[in-house]
Amino acid sequence: MAKTTETLELSLLLEAIRGQYHYDFRGYSLASIKRRLGLARERFGCQTYSQLQDRVLHDATVFPELLGFLTVQVSELFRDPEYFRMIRELVVPHLKTYPSLKVWVAGCGAGEEVYSLAILFREEGLEERTLIYGTDINGEALKKAEAGIYDLDRIPLFTENHRKSGGKSSLSDYYTAAYGAAVFDKSLRKRTVFSDHSLVSDAVFAEVHLVSCRNVLIYFDRELQDRAIGLFKDSLSRKGFLGLGAKESLRFSRHADAFSDFSAGMRIYQKQGLA
Amino acid sequence: MREEVNEPGSALAPSRMPVEAIVVGASTGALEALAELLAPLPASFRLPILVVVHLSPDRKSILAELLDAKCNVDVREADDKEPIEPGTVYLAPPDYHLLVEPDKRLSLSSEEPVHYSRPSVDVLFETAAEAFGPRLIGVILTGANDDGARGLKAITSAGGIAIVQTPELAHVSTMPLAALKICPEAHTLSLEEMTAFLQEFSPPQ
Structure with a gap:
């Protein structure tokens, strides 16, 4: 039950981001995106994905920072x-x-x-x-x-x-x-x-x-x-x-x-x- | 559905639901411990084993080759989006986190290190606990840090089984002790006992 609710909340959050900011993360690997959104929830003090969705929809300053969580930017010159x-x-x-x-x-x-x-x-x-x-x-x-x-x-x-x-x-x-x-x-x-x-x-x-x-x-x-x-x-x-x-x-x-x-x-x- | 016939012996096994996968975390002293744990498993062993070992991130590891040469089961480095095959040991590649997707495929990630480690045991264990729920065994072996403790707790919270190498028998006891501190319900076993324990959960061919 709890897991189903969370899965639903997650897909609603990704849908909200797509609707408002035109970034589509729905086809991203779930395990990784959940982990990073978990870190984002800690950062923004949100207990649930729904709370994070509320923040991201109503506070324009949240999304640019959230995007930093959603996109991984760790690299090096001549990596490998x-x-x-x-x-x-x-x-x-x-x-x-x-x-x-x-x-x-x-x-x-x-x-x-x-x-x-x-x-x-x-x-x-x-x-x-x-x-x-x-x-x-x-x-x-x-x-x-x-x-x-x-x-x-x-x-x-x-x-x-x-x-x-x-x-x-x-x-x-x-x-x-x-x-x-x-x-x-x-x-x-x-x-x-x-x-x-x-x-x-x-x-x-x-x-x-x-x-x-x-x-x-x-x-x-x-x-x-x-x-x-x-x-x-x-x-x-x-x-x-x-x-x-x-x-x-x-x-x-x-x-x-x-x-x-x-x-x-x-x-x-x-x-x-x-x- | 339940394969009780094949889960004899253990005090745990008879009444619980089948296990689908095993996850293992190890750091300092990992090669010797993994060889001792995995080499005796027969070729007929049917469970997949996902392993995170802390390695230097220089991206070329011969760990998989070394273990594969010693083991009856197949040992290899995991590829991204690879379906999990039974009776195969998948090692996290150096410098990548290894995760389990909700559809039980493997995935990799270059996200930031966790506990200064990439791969991180916690990342594997937490995502595996999400994917497999109670049908998972988590194993913590020798190591000199506390990676894996949180992940092991996530496994038992999801109803899975936690095993920790007996700290006095571990090459370095820090990782087992850290795991037992957060996850006191874990079973402490020697490597030999672990090998026998894991075999009790292997489904028939």
Whole structure:
């Protein structure tokens, strides 16, 4: 009984958020969203999802903060160095055959992966011909991404990751340290566009050669995962590449046949030649 | 429906409803303890076992390979949205939380660490308790922090069974002691006793 009530309250809350703020979390993995909404309830002092729903509908200041709970933004520069090494060693040689390139980092959060790829593409001599799109649903995160400022205490990890990824330069070439923060070089953003885009409700916006979407699909249920992977499929050019998180795969997707394993160990896929 | 025939021996087993899954949390000393607990399980063991071990987050762990080599049951790292198969041990991958969805699939998350840990035992145990209710056994082994105590309490609150490694026998007793403090109703067992206990709950093939 209690459990059924709570499940009902949760779906009403998600419906309220969708109705009022046009963010649709109904297809998100329930276990994780419940945990994060539980933390949000503690933060806002709400005993129930219904109380939280009341707050979010009637107090306009609540939703932006709640969105921070609902979207996970933990990342690093060159997170999973091995992934970036595979991009560098296996994918880049293919990309070099194109006169111009587009890359889509879907669910870019605060931009860590966009900067990682911008640095990698510069090191590989591809920067001038490449446009990188970084998209996310969280406007606050996109502002952070635009700013390109990260806590200085995260830099040792970033530096180590970059080195392990086969970095051909020193990470310190790309940022200025000041007041406990590392400010990344504006020139890295010259060929980068950050933009609001939802994998839940928006459509394809460009033809790209590489989609990198890592640790985003894990927050979606399978139906929503399929929608997102369908967008990637439609967005990718012939023989384009799709990079997923280390523990994400196309194994359970209905679009699996449209892709072949390119580096299965690193979850890099290639779109099949025939559409 | 109830498979009482296959739940003999234990004082608990005969009267209770069947168990669908086992969750295990361990930290310092985990490899030895897990090997001792899991290696004797026969290949015919039918329950899935979901395991969180605190590891350094460098994302490459050979724990699954090591255990798989020692065990009759399959041991592997969990993939996102993977259906849970019987008789399989799923380890949380390094640097991800492992959760159980209400439809009893596994899911992963990069949410913030809990108790400085990702994966966190509490996250697995709390979501598993939601999904399996009373049809769940939670096991706390050796470890040097208090992750898992809250989760174990969530399991017994949902009607599930709690087991804690006898603190004096654990490589590091902090985690068992913390669990027993919050969850005094838990059974304390040696690893050998645990292996036998778990087998009593395995349904027939």
